[in-house]
Amino acid sequence: METASRPGLRERKKQRTRDALVRAALELFTANGYERTTVDEIVEAVDVSQRTFFRYFAGKEEAAxxxxxxxxxxxxxxxxxxxxxxxxxxxxxxxxxxxxxxxxxxxxxxxxxxxxxxxxxxxxxxxxxxxxxxxxxxxxxxxxxxxxxxxxxxxxxxxxxxxxxxxxxxxxxxxxxxxxxxxxxxxxxxxxxxxxxxxxxxxxxxATDWRTRDGEGSGRDGGHGRSGGDGRGDTE
Amino acid sequence: METASRPGLRERKKQRTRDALVRAALELFTANGYERTTVDEIVEAVDVSQRTFFRYFAGKEEAAxxxxxxxxxxxxxxxxxxxxxxxxxxxxxxxxxxxxxxxxxxxxxxxxxxxxxxxxxxxxxxxxxxxxxxxxxxxxxxxxxxxxxxxxxxxxxxxxxxxxxxxxxxxxxxxxxxxxxxxxxxxxxxxxxxxxxxxxxxxxxxATDWRTRDGEGSGRDGGHGRSGGDGRGDTE
DNA sequence: GAGGTTAGTGACAGCCGCTGACACTTGACA
DNA sequence: TGTCAAGTGTCAGCGGCTGTCACTAACCTC
Incomplete structure (x- = not known):
């Protein structure tokens, strides 16, 4: 319960642990997938106990x-x-x-x-x-x-x-x-x-009628009309 | 008389089990809360094994x-x-x-x-x-x-x-x-x-200005829950 | 209807997310 | 320096969920 003005060693240590957990979690999530990453793997990367992880985050999601x-x-x-x-x-x-x-x-x-x-x-x-x-x-x-x-x-x-x-x-x-x-x-x-x-x-x-030009500049066509500033890519 | 459209005994039994699980689950969820209801309680009410529940639903959520x-x-x-x-x-x-x-x-x-x-x-x-x-x-x-x-x-x-x-x-x-x-x-x-x-x-x-009545066609209205004219009531 | 096939199920073991309890370590502060 | 409390590790355990395998019952064929 420090004053918010100065962190203090304890507080800094806490922040460092938390940041390390976030980084390790995101790194592992993005590398191996969220579900395939276990909390044990995260805490092992930071070298803290699993219990500690759940003291910082209510759940695996929260870290993400x-x-x-x-x-x-x-x-x-x-x-x-x-x-x-x-x-x-x-x-x-x-x-x-x-x-x-x-x-x-x-x-x-x-x-x-x-x-x-x-x-x-x-x-x-x-x-x-x-x-x-x-x-x-x-x-x-x-x-x-x-x-x-x-x-x-x-x-x-x-x-x-x-x-x-x-x-x-x-x-x-x-x-x-x-x-x-x-x-x-x-x-x-x-x-x-x-x-x-x-x-x-x-x-x-x-607009009530998509077929007349009462709103969109480029109008429409039946096929693959590339409309306006819509720079969308693929659909995957 | 069994018509071709009739599901068959096996299929009917399955449907009955599934419906029973849904009812029991919703009943328990709404009565005791979702998290406080365990899958074991649901399957006990229907008298099937826990494994069977997860063959019908990918998770507790899906039943809900x-x-x-x-x-x-x-x-x-x-x-x-x-x-x-x-x-x-x-x-x-x-x-x-x-x-x-x-x-x-x-x-x-x-x-x-x-x-x-x-x-x-x-x-x-x-x-x-x-x-x-x-x-x-x-x-x-x-x-x-x-x-x-x-x-x-x-x-x-x-x-x-x-x-x-x-x-x-x-x-x-x-x-x-x-x-x-x-x-x-x-x-x-x-x-x-x-x-x-x-x-x-x-x-x-x-509308650009909430303080004057220049909305799109309909005047502004201070409270919700207002009744009456939705105007175009044709429901066909 | 006897016999083979297969869908559906139960029983068991086990992983993982998450929590409570308690003892221990360490920074904070007098 | 000693006391206190915050933070942590360890352990035990619950609940959601899955893989495996043997067993039963509905289906299908002859």
Whole structure:
């Protein structure tokens, strides 16, 4: 129970152990698969007892999401910092875009960014982890809804719009994330493009008639029309 | 008289065992909680071996979602049956509304509908089950996107709109489901109202300024739970 | 209907995730 | 330097889940 100002040796040691566990876990998960990695293997790599692992993490899953937690907090803070004159949907959009520029350093302070990217793809492709990921995102969306409601001065329980706008936004961002992980360009630039591309599709997708050009610029065709800025890759 | 369509004794016995397991599992889950219910308790209630349980279900979770699977298939089929002239967002809306009328019988053929409702609330309030629920919903959304793309004659991988419209729809439906489970009126009428109410908030939530009435066609509305006109009530 | 085939099951052993209990080590602080 | 508490290791044990194998019962053929 130290003051938050100075870490102290004990605290530093704890942090080091925790970081080592996260790194070892992510390394092993991405190398051999999540299910095929046992907790015993992780603790052996760090040379602590299995009991210690479960004192740091509620479960094997939690170790896999350690970095995600940091990223999410970073994004939530970015939304809170948006100027209050922005509309809710705009604030969310700008926050996520601005976030891509600074998120790198935040990640790198914990693990190599390349390891984080591999972890992200692992999560998307591992059913058990994907499930947890989606639940966590719902939790984040609830916090976002509270934030938006506060910004606009409405009651989050009486007015459905905060949760609705966040749910719409979250749904589209999931698509962008999925497309990013499934593609081959893992640069920040690619993610920015996918983000704006998908967000810009919200209007057209809700249009009453997809066959006339009342929303999408490139129009459509029956076959493999490459539409607009949608730089999606394969389907695997 | 045994017709060719008749399952056969072996098959019928299997179905009976499976149904018994589902009922016992849901009964125990809702009565004592998901985590606090052991597989041994379930198999004891049906008087089979634990090994048999895991031959029917990949895990304890799968038993909890047995009825949900039926409901989802039912809804997917309802979307496929919508007249092709409807816009995608309309087809989804009408399908879910029409679905509430017939879903009761579908459920009742497996377990008492009241047990299903308790199970639904259990899922929403149990983190482990909620995570699986969300992942399953994403799977359903992918199928919906394929269906929509087919209806509109577009390539689901080249045109982002099918997945976008489904993601928007799915996100809002999750909110409606959550509100339903959290409320106190578990009637079908209540769910219909919540559904239309939330769907109608999509436009207003995306409006640039929540403080003036410039939403997409519908004026803004301060509280939810409002009733009355969903406007386009043709359920066919 | 006798006999062979196969699907379904039970019994057993064992791995892995996870937890409680308790004793021991070590940093913190007087 | 001694006391205290945080952090850790060890051990025992439960519950979810799987592989194996022998056994039973439904199916199929003659």
């Amino acid at each position: 999401f350690a970095v995600q937690t940091t990223v999410e907090a970073h994004f939530l803070e970015a939304v809170r910092r948006r100027p209050p004159h922005e509309a809710p949907s705009q604030a969310l959009r700008q926050a996520v875009l601005a976030n891509w520029d600074t998120i790198g350093e935040t990640i790198e302070s914990v693990v190599p960014i390349e390891l984080h990217l591999r972890t992200f793809r692992l999560i998307e492709s591992t059913p058990a982890l994907l499930a947890v990921h989606l639940r966590r995102q719902e939790g984040l969306e609830e916090q976002l809804a509270q934030t938006i409601a506060e910004r606009e001065g409405v009651d989050v329980d009486a007015d459905p719009r905060p949760r609705v706008v966040v749910a719409l936004f979250g749904g589209v961002m999931r698509l962008a994330g999925r497309a990013w992980g499934a593609g081959e360009d893992f640069s920040v630039a690619a993610m920015r493009e996918l983000t704006t591309s998908y967000l810009d599709q919200m209007g057209p997708a809700l | 979602f047995a009825v949900q699977t039926t409901v989802e298939a039912h809804f997917l089929e309802a979307v496929r049956r919508r007249p092709p002239h409807e816009a995608p967002s309309q087809a989804l809306r009408q399908a879910v509304l029409a679905n509430w009328d017939t879903i009761g019988e579908t459920i009742e053929s497996v377990v008492p509908i009241e047990l299903h409702l308790r199970t639904f609330r259990l899922i929403e309030s149990t983190p482990a089950l909620l995570a699986v629920h969300l992942r399953r919903q994403e799977g359903l959304e992918e199928q919906l996107a394929q269906t929509i793309a087919e209806r509109e004659g577009v390539d689901v991988d080249a045109d982002p709109r099918p997945r976008v419209v489904v993601a928007l729809f799915g996100g809002v439906m999750r909110l409606a489901g959550r509100a339903w489970g959290a409320g106190e009126d578990f009637s079908v009428a209540a769910m219909r109202e919540l559904t239309t109410s939330y769907l109608d908030q999509m436009g207003p939530a995306l």
